Structure formats: structure tokens, C-alpha cells
Amino acid sequence: MKFAAVLNRDGGTLRTTDLNAFSDRMHQTLEAAGHSLTIDVVAGRDVVETLDNAASRHAVDVVLAGGGDGTISAAAARLMGNKKALAILPAGTMNLFARGLGIPQSLDAALNSFADGEIIAVDMATANGRPFIHQFSIGMHARMVQLRQRMEFGSRLGKIGASAKAAWETINNPPAMNVTLGIGEAEMTARITAIGVTNNLFGEGHLPYADNPAGGVLGIYVTVAQQRTELMKFLFNIARGKWRDNEHVEIHQSDRTILKIHSGSRKFRAVMDGELVRLERETTIEIRPGALNVLVPARVAEAKAA
Structure with a gap:
């Protein structure tokens, strides 16, 4: 296969890697x-711009992307x-999409x-037509990202520490x-603290990523928790992958959902x-x-084909 690699030298662990x-x-x-490669x-x-160029080259079979989320x-x-496939070098903090694809978490192991590797097709999702691979979220997650962006950190550990501080705040x-959420023919209106809509349902007992990236459904996670103890339990259960242990989380699935915001939307953001x-x-x-072709380890492709 013909690979075109795009490495973001400012992204994730590549910032501290000897890229030469x-x-x-x-x-x-x-x-x-037996493959060919440009980097x-x-x-x-x-x-x-570089990804656009790589994706438009007719001779390329695989675009290998290295960097953060x-x-x-x-x-x-x-x-x-696109018929071209994506290969992921997991250089981010959590590498959740890569984990769901079974890609090894070190750069050299992923490369090997x-x-x-073999190419398989997995799902993507869109929010008002804009694609995402992992999650669209509002409420707590967006607030945490906003707070974290105001902090200074220069490493993966620094980002984790900043995330913990933002979570506490x-x-x-x-x-x-105040939102209305349409799921299939049903519609619910509630005052929520967080909603996450994911590209396939998250698995249980591990970090929040999909066990089946080709499951064909959105995972819809809604929490109305408001008290400090409820919110601490909510975040603790997320970290352990214990979604179903939390009485303040409703879990739905659908191929389509419509989210309507009734609160003043100007002061809120979403995270994709x-x-x-x-x-x-x-x-x-x-x-x-x-919708997306990905290059995965041969053992992963064989397991999914079985």
C-alpha cells in the first residue's frame, strides 16, 4: 500500500518525540x-492543509495521521x-478512538x-453535518474544556492535571x-448538567470508548445530577467505565437525535x-x-470478521 503520513509536530506526544x-x-x-511512504x-x-493534500492524491491508499485528538x-x-483509509498514530492524551479500534498505544507498536494491518469500515457521526469520530457533548464536559484552556501545561501529565483541576472547578x-432531546419518535424536556452523544455506545469497565466502532448507533448519555456528591460520583463512574452504575445517568441509543437548547445558548459551547x-x-x-475506512492490526480485523 502507498502511505502518506502527516505528523503534527505540535500535537500530543509528538512534541517530545525525536521525529527525525x-x-x-x-x-x-x-x-x-513492501509498502511505500511519504512523510x-x-x-x-x-x-x-497538508491533510487535504494527502487525501486528494490519487495514488495514496492510506493517510497516516499522527497527533492529538x-x-x-x-x-x-x-x-x-472516501475509499482511502485512515491509519492512526496514537499521540494524544487518551487516544479513545484508537483504543476502540484496537490500535496499540505506543507509537512504535502502532507502526509495527x-x-x-488490514482495512475495515467503521462508523462516523455528524452534528449539523459536521463529522466527528468520538463524541459531541454539552454541559459539564464543555465547561471543563473551557476552564482547562485557560490553564498552562506543556506535557501529557500537565494536561491530565489541568483536566483534574478543571473538573473540580x-x-x-x-x-x-434547559433542553429538549428528540430520540426517534420520543421527545424529552429536562434541565440537564451534561449530555454526551457518542459515535456508538461506550463499553463498560474501561475508559469511555466504543467496543464496537461499527455498531451503527449513537450512544446518548444524559445526566441531571446537580449536587456535589452526585457530580463527583458521576465523574468517578465515568473514569471507571461504570456508566450503568450511576442512577443519575440515562442511556439511550438511536441512529438520529435532535438537541434543542432553551437556555441562553450564547454563553454555552459544545465539544466535538x-x-x-x-x-x-x-x-x-x-x-x-x-463511513470511514481505517487500517487496524490484522488480529482486530480477523476478530471482527469471525
């Missing part, structure tokens, strides 16, 4: 397996509905898995929003794949089954 040495290992590993190492501000989401958006001053975006007064979220 790693690029040499990429060539050695993939070319020894562009670019600054964060140039990632989108924003880089991977941007690459997937450009390959949605691509040498004999959010618990002490949680957002509350870790990035803050404008929250529209009404958002239609839909699953896009099989």
Missing part, C-alpha cells in the same frame, strides 16, 4: 513490509466517504501493527441547561472530539454507518 529518528523507523518498518512533518497550523478528527473528516459550579465549537440552538446528530 521516528521517521526513519517509519520508512524502515513499512518499506520492509510530512508540519506545524499545527499547517495540518489541515484534533489532528485525528480532522483527518477522519477528510476521509469520510500497520505493516501487516466544574463540580463546584456546574452548568445547568475534544475541540470547543459553537453551540447552535438546534443540533441534529446522526450516525453514518461504515
Whole structure:
């Protein structure tokens, strides 16, 4: 296969990686397996343009994206509905989409898995037509991201610490929003502290990622918890992957949902794949089954085919 790699030198763990040495290992590993490879190492501000270029090249079979969540989401958006496949170098903080695909979590192990990897089709989702691979969320998560962005950190551990501090501040001053959520033929109106709509249902007992990235459904998670003890339990259960242990979380699934905001939407934001975006007064979220081709380890492809 012909690979076009785009590495965001400002993204995730790549900021502290010797990219010259790693690029040499990429060539050695993939070319020894009979593949060809071009590599562009670019600054964060140039990632989108470089991904556009890689995705438009007819000779390319696989776009290999390396960076944080924003880089991977941007690459997937450009390959949605495209015959070309996405290969993910997990260089972010949590690498949740990569985990759901069974991709090893170290850069070299992921690279080695691509040498004999296989292409499968998985789902994506859209919010008012904008693609995402992991989650669209409002309420607590958006507040935490807003608070974290005001803090300074220069490493993965620093980001985790900033996230913990932002979570504590959010618990002490949680957002509350009046919303209507349409799920299939049903409609519910509530005052919520958080809603997360995910690209397939999260698995249980681990970090929040989908066990089946080709399940064909949205996971819809709604919490109305407001008291500090309720919110602490909510976040603790999320960290342990114990969604169903929390009496303040309702879990639904559907192929389409419509979220309407009745509170003053100007002061609120949404988060898509870790990035803050404008929250529209009404958002239609839909699953896009099989919309993304991804390169996964051969053992993962074999297990899914069984």
C-alpha cells in the first residue's frame, strides 16, 4: 500500500518525540513490509492543509495521521466517504478512538501493527453535518474544556492535571441547561448538567470508548445530577467505565437525535472530539454507518470478521 503520513509536530506526544529518528523507523518498518511512504512533518497550523493534500492524491491508499485528538478528527473528516483509509498514530492524551479500534498505544507498536494491518469500515457521526469520530457533548464536559484552556501545561501529565483541576472547578459550579432531546419518535424536556452523544455506545469497565466502532448507533448519555456528591460520583463512574452504575445517568441509543437548547445558548459551547465549537440552538446528530475506512492490526480485523 502507498502511505502518506502527516505528523503534527505540535500535537500530543509528538512534541517530545525525536521525529527525525521516528521517521526513519517509519520508512524502515513499512518499506520492509513492501509498502511505500511519504512523510510530512508540519506545524499545527499547517495540518489541515497538508491533510487535504494527502487525501486528494490519487495514488495514496492510506493517510497516516499522527497527533492529538484534533489532528485525528480532522483527518477522519477528510476521509469520510472516501475509499482511502485512515491509519492512526496514537499521540494524544487518551487516544479513545484508537483504543476502540484496537490500535496499540505506543507509537512504535502502532507502526509495527500497520505493516501487516488490514482495512475495515467503521462508523462516523455528524452534528449539523459536521463529522466527528468520538463524541459531541454539552454541559459539564464543555465547561471543563473551557476552564482547562485557560490553564498552562506543556506535557501529557500537565494536561491530565489541568483536566483534574478543571473538573473540580466544574463540580463546584456546574452548568445547568434547559433542553429538549428528540430520540426517534420520543421527545424529552429536562434541565440537564451534561449530555454526551457518542459515535456508538461506550463499553463498560474501561475508559469511555466504543467496543464496537461499527455498531451503527449513537450512544446518548444524559445526566441531571446537580449536587456535589452526585457530580463527583458521576465523574468517578465515568473514569471507571461504570456508566450503568450511576442512577443519575440515562442511556439511550438511536441512529438520529435532535438537541434543542432553551437556555441562553450564547454563553454555552459544545465539544466535538475534544475541540470547543459553537453551540447552535438546534443540533441534529446522526450516525453514518461504515463511513470511514481505517487500517487496524490484522488480529482486530480477523476478530471482527469471525
